[in-house]
Amino acid sequence: MPSQEVYRFDSAGSLLQTSLPFPRRQGKVRDVYDLGDCLLIVSTDRISAFDYILPSGIPGKGELLTAMSRFWFDAIDTGEIGGRLADAGTPLQHHLIGTDVPKRVADRVDAAPLKDRIMVVRKAEVVPFECVVRGYLEGSGWLAYQNSGEICGVALPAGLRQCEKLASPIFTPATKAEEGHDENVPIDVMIEQLGADTAEQLRKMSLVIYEDAARIAARKGVLIADTKFEFGRCAGDLMLIDEVLTPDSSRFWAADEYEPGRAQRSFDKQFVREWLQASDWDRNSPPPPLPQDIVEKTANRYREGADRLRA
Structure with a gap:
């Protein structure tokens, strides 16, 4: 089958x-294919912002x-995370089987565009909650703290600054939304739906993964x-599924630039969000294409964070 019928660039x-x-089922970034006994996750170069998929991609992002x-996932296998x-x-178990294109796929399509951007994973019944861990006060957590002094029912000390490091990481689950934003909820909501034992197991695993990963990242100068x-x-x-600790699921900062009391420069799509906020786009209609310089800056920023971590 010609590659142009299978892939769009x-x-x-x-x-x-x-x-x-x-x-196939599609997410904002990933296309997930059912191969029968396993799933094939393809990370495209799509990028989303303000709940819209943008018409421009970020080369190499997938x-x-x-x-x-x-x-x-390799750090989990070695015991560096979750030991x-x-x-x-x-x-700690995870769903990754491998990252080579399966023969059954390569036999039916040109597999070259899939190289280095796929994961073959075990099937799982998805837990209907995002397991969020916060080590610093930013994003929706910062907004919640300003309004109530707490996040998802977790009370925090008064007088904390934006991006302040918390005394210890906190677990703040969120319900998974099919469209729009996930909703931050107290752990009591998770307990009510999943039971106390499962909720506690998810909380413990999430905190351990975060704490172990944060130590690895800190050695590389990344927060x-x-x-x-x-x-x-x-x-x-229970096992860890989906992507893990990427710029699309996490907020990464450079340790040598960190200064609490202000917003930090993130290794993610910050350039895209800022450009859209400054544009005349109304956020109620299809978003405009990104200028080439914004695409390049965003690609470089993603790459910089990844290179620091993997150095």
């Missing part, structure tokens, strides 16, 4: 769309997201301000 070479001959997830859970008799994890059940056991 923009003028900058960003992969915006895949149409493999397998059942490969970078896949490489970063693989970096952290103390294994010591306690509850080893992980906050992140969100997804979990699912496979054969009855």
